[in-house]
Amino acid sequence: MKAPALEALKQIALRGGLGSAAVLSSRDLGTLLGVSQQAASLRILELLEAGLITRDVGGRQQRLQLTAKGGEALRREYAEYRRLFEVAEPLTVEGTVTTGLGEGAFYMRQEGYRSQFRQKLGFEPFSGTLNLRVEGRDRTTLELLRSLEGVPIEEFKSGGRTYGGAKCFPATLRGTSCAVILPLRTHHEDILEVISATNLREALGLKDGNVVELHIGKPAG
Amino acid sequence: MKAPALEALKQIALRGGLGSAAVLSSRDLGTLLGVSQQAASLRILELLEAGLITRDVGGRQQRLQLTAKGGEALRREYAEYRRLFEVAEPLTVEGTVTTGLGEGAFYMRQEGYRSQFRQKLGFEPFSGTLNLRVEGRDRTTLELLRSLEGVPIEEFKSGGRTYGGAKCFPATLRGTSCAVILPLRTHHEDILEVISATNLREALGLKDGNVVELHIGKPAG
DNA sequence: ATTACTAAAACTCGAGTAA
């Protein structure tokens, strides 16, 4: 997609075309873009052709609205900017301590994972995970983490079944170094699993409902 | 600024040119942008000309780095995308209490402003402003605010001079309701001015260097 | 008032190439 078209798409979205229809003449769009009415008219035709917007030319005032495809195009662009500004600095996530189903501990006992943690994170993990529930705007940060590379944990087979891959992000929790682990095939839950060399719950005296800040340091792109 | 130049600036930033220098030949930049080496070379010259990047052509490998101006340009763009996808939730900004030059207090004594605050914000403002310095990633939120409408404060004339317009955003600071005021003709400083019915500095016992969280509630698009 | 066509001007691009 060409840059001028994306710019036009963004302006239509800013004028309300993302969730609803934006009333926007080609002259006004031209003014917003700093080009002529004719050029803006062309932009609109291009966007229609590419299936990024729909139009309703009701005599006097045309109404422009982004399609799902158009919204996705903007979201991809947005993700690049987020990567630029949110990843450059350490990420902080606030989470509420919760008790999981115990599967975390089951996976943490598998040697196929343990050896990778030793090698790639540099510590022998305690055989249990600390589950943090993430809420509100911090969920955006969780989504961002999912889009980053992190430290790859490879999948492996053992005892006739496959253990899926994951990615880790070194972090600190109340000064204790640890790591966030995200399964590659995630269910997009709002839960962060934290592993550490020690039993974080005991070492830090954490109870269900406690709110903690997790600092995720400079993850790789 | 033209869209292709912005695109090039973004790619340089994504390759590490935001905080540090990106090693990036014009051929590689061309590949990233989907244009020829020659066109990418032109882009670089344009960005240098506009003062958005600096370059260090050390023989074999040129190093490109964004200037403060270049970083700001990207941040403004980012703010527009955030406006599209994130405005639904209340904004939180962290700021450090600082002492300004006292012009804030001068403006706050002008009846032309005071009457508008009474009418539009519903309180009689204390004749002084609390200056908060905003740093790091929160500067993006400041840009986002600048791109929003807020409560308009009209310009007016008095005593032979013109007092410029501004916009306000109702907010709370440590539970005390207040408002952020942004001049329309801003110098893009990293300072937020906060007004309130009370002397916030005294009422909350704030001193220079104290860090406070400002919650800006659901600003209008 | 709109949108959008035509034609010409103005740009931008990439090939060739120099340094």
Add this chain to the structure above:
DNA sequence: TTTACTCGAGTTTTAGTAA
């Protein structure tokens, strides 16, 4: 290898104008 110039081809833009 680099970067970046010239120049012709192709593309985009705008003014004029129709519908």
